[in-house]
Amino acid sequence: xxxxxxxxxxxxxxxxxxxxxxxxxxYTEIEHILGCVDSDSTQGTRERALxxxxxxxxxTPLGYVIGRQRFMGIEIAVAPGVIIPRSETELLGWETVxxxxxxxxxxxxxxxxxxxxxxxxxxxxxxxxxxxxxEVWASDLMENCAALTHHNARRLGLNERIHVYHGDLxxxxxxxxxGHYDIIVCNPPYISTHGLRQRDELLRHEPRVAFDGGxxxxxxxxxxxxxxxxxxxxxxxxLFEMGEGQTPHIERLLTRAQEYDKVELVADRRGEFxxxxxxxxxxx
Numbered sequence: 492x493x494x495x496x497x498x499x500x501x502x503x504x505x506x507x508x509x510x511x512x513x514x515x516x517x518y519t520e521i522e523h524i525l526g527c528v529d530s531d532s533t534q535g536t537r538e539r540a541l542x543x544x545x546x547x548x549x550x551t552p553l554g555y556v557i558g559r560q561r562f563m564g565i566e567i568a569v570a571p572g573v574i575i576p577r578s579e580t581e582l583l584g585w586e587t588v589x590x591x592x593x594x595x596x597x598x599x600x601x602x603x604x605x606x607x608x609x610x611x612x613x614x615x616x617x618x619x620x621x622x623x624x625x626e627v628w629a630s631d632l633m634e635n636c637a638a639l640t641h642h643n644a645r646r647l648g649l650n651e652r653i654h655v656y657h658g659d660l661x662x663x664x665x666x667x668x669x670g671h672y673d674i675i676v677c678n679p680p681y682i683s684t685h686g687l688r689q690r691d692e693l694l695r696h697e698p699r700v701a702f703d704g705g706x707x708x709x710x711x712x713x714x715x716x717x718x719x720x721x722x723x724x725x726x727x728x729x730l731f732e733m734g735e736g737q738t739p740h741i742e743r744l745l746t747r748a749q750e751y752d753k754v755e756l757v758a759d760r761r762g763e764f765x766x767x768x769x770x771x772x773x774x775x
Contacts, residue, residue, distance in 0.1 A: 501537055505544045512548035520553055527557040552696055563617030568643050572635050574701035576613035579759060580678050583732045583766050584617045586757055587676045590728055590768070591622055594673065599625030603668060605722060606630070607660060607677040607715070610701065612640030612653070614676055619649045628672075630656040630663055633700065661718050672722050675729040677715060682734060683708040709740050716769075720750040723771040730768045738764050745769055 509517035599622025609629035637657035
C-alpha cells in the first residue's frame with residue numbers, strides 16, 4: 492500500500508465516514524477502496540481514498556465507486572449507466588457452465604452460447620473464462636452495455652471468443668447460426684413497473700431499463716420464450732434468472748409456447764427458485 496505513517500488515522504476516518512452513512516460492512520468496503528487507490532497515480536492516496544469514501548457514503552454503489560465488481564471468480568469493470576453484476580446471478584452463470592460441460596466436455600469444446608441482455612458482459616466473460624473452448628455471442632439493447640462488454644472481453648483476453656452486438660434482443664445476431672446455438676442465457680429485467688416504485692434505491696444510480704419488466708414483470712420473458720426457439724438447436728437449453736414468486740407466470744408462458752419439452756427450476760441457498768432452465772423440444 493502507498494499509505495504510510497498515518498495509515499491507521501486514515502482508516503479510522505474512512506470507518507467513521509462509512510459507519511455514519513449506515514454501510515453494513517465498512518471494513519470490507521475500506522479494503523476495496525484502499526485497494527483501488529493503491530494503483531491510482533494521478534492523485535494523492537489519502538485524498539483519493541477520502542473522495543471515494545465520500546461518494547460511497549452519499550449512496551453511490553461500491554461497484555461504481557471503485558469501477559469494478561467480482562463475478563464468477565473474475566474482475567468485471569463496471570460503469571454508471573450499466574447495472575452492477577449481482578452475486579446471486581452467479582447461480583445462473585454456473586448452471587450454464589454445468590450444462591455445457593455435460594454436453595461438450597470440461598472445456599466446452601465447440602459450444603455456441605448466446606448471452607442476451609449482456610449488461611457489463613459479466614455472464615459472457617464468466618462463462619467464456621470457465622469454458623476455454625466455448626464461443627459466446629453477447630447482445631444488449633443499450634449501446635453503452637455493448638461497449639462495456641466489449642471492453643471487459645478485451646481486458647480479460649476473451650475478445651476472440653466473445654462477439655458483441657448492440658440491438659433489440661435477437662435482431663442483431665448473425666443468422667447463419669440460427670437453429671444451431673447450444674445455450675441461451677439471459678438475466679432480463681423482471682421487476683414489475685409497480686414494484687419498482689417501491690424500490691427507489693435501485694433507480695437512484697442504476698438504469699431503469701435493467702430492472703423494469705413491464706406491468707407484471709414478465710414482458711421480456713414473453714419475447715424470449717417466443718423468439719429463442721428460432722436460434723436454439725433442437726435439444727438446446729435456455730436459462731434465465733427470474734424473480735421470487737414468478738414461477739407460475741413462467742410455467743404458463745412455456746406451456747402456451749409449446750416449443751419446449753422440459754423445464755427445470757434451480758433454487759438458491761434459501762430455497763427460492765431463481766433460475767429456470769428450459770429445453771427446446773426435440774420434435775419442434
